[in-house]
Amino acid sequence: MRTRVVRVDPDRPDPAVLAEAGAAIREGQLVAFPTETVYGLGADALDERAVRRIFEAKGRPADNPLIVHVATREDVLRLAHPDPQGRWESLARRFWPGPLTLILPSRPVVSPAVTAGLSTVAVRMPAHRVALGLIEAAGRPIAAPSANRSGRPSPSTARHVIEDLAGRIEWILDGGPTGVGVESTVLDLTGDRPVVLRPGGLSLEQLQETLGDVALHRHEIDPGEVPRSPGLKYRHYAPEAPVVVLEGTPRAVAEAIRRRLAEIGPSGTTPLGLFVSDETLSLLDGQGVLPAPGVRVKRAGARHDLEGIARRLFGALRELDRARPALILAEAVDERGIGIAVNNRLKKAAAGRVERCVEPP
Structure with missing residues (x-):
């Protein structure tokens, strides 16, 4: 497979390039794109076949759920049920677009391949013009884990994506180096007490300022358990050397x-x-x-x-x-x-x- 690498201005991405890449998403193709955290590998979150191609390209275990990227808060309500306390809305108003992923009860429209068969879905709004422009151009929510081979260090430049995935995916949008450098914070809102499942670009202290009591998950899950968030079960972020x-x-x-x-x-x-x-x-x-x-x-x-x-x-x-x-x-x-x-x-x-x-x- 030939991988097309296209340079895009991170501040003023070419609408024609985004339109073409958005059409590729609708056609079931895979598009790597920059976010403020790391590069993501995107597919139409509502197309199960396209989503399964993400797992194939990365060599990712099928029980490792994906994060769905959206461009508006209204998109969240099409994918998920809001938490009864309304915490997601106050968090979204303060921290979106930004490096915060929220876990909420899923609606049936989301592919089980995205959720790993769980009843929850992880959603976030990235703070990057290329990422938001791609989602808007596609007219679809985009499921996107990091754009690297499974287990490898996450990609903070397009070069890293090319090293791992060239020949395995159709598109790479090169928007230069990412700003945060580590993935988003994943916050589970499905229980009475919010729990950070994966620390990331938004700090625990910032979440506590908004919500008060927030727990931090610090333990590995059982081998037979399906993880509720990326980064919980398998070896991640690892070079070949020990x-x-x-x-x-x-x-x-x-x-x-x-x-x-x-x-x-x-x-x-x-x-x-x-x-x-x-x-x-x-x-x-x-x-x-x-x-x-x-x-x-x-x-x-x-x-x-x-x-x-x-x-x-x-x-x-x-x-x-x-x-x-x-x-x-x-x-x-x-x-x-x-x-x-x-x-x-x-x-x-x-x-x-x-x-x-x-x-x-």
């Missing part, structure tokens, strides 16, 4: 890396990838630990710049992986704001391999 997450202060993390490098030895025969903060890199440089043979470094940024770290995360993991390291060490960030989502993605990529680093004496 990943270990390092938790601790910059001094503690730098010491853990120094010990690892001492184990490797001067030959550098065991390549190592590092995704660490500026503060940790400064300590390693000051100790004469870096640069070192066989070590590839991607700068995460300053520890306080959680938004910047989130933007760089998936691209850094992909770039480190191209060097085929034997191991990638990634530094955890503070558990606040979007940092909760960054740590969630890192620990998913590491399949739970976390090292708690101790301050040197």
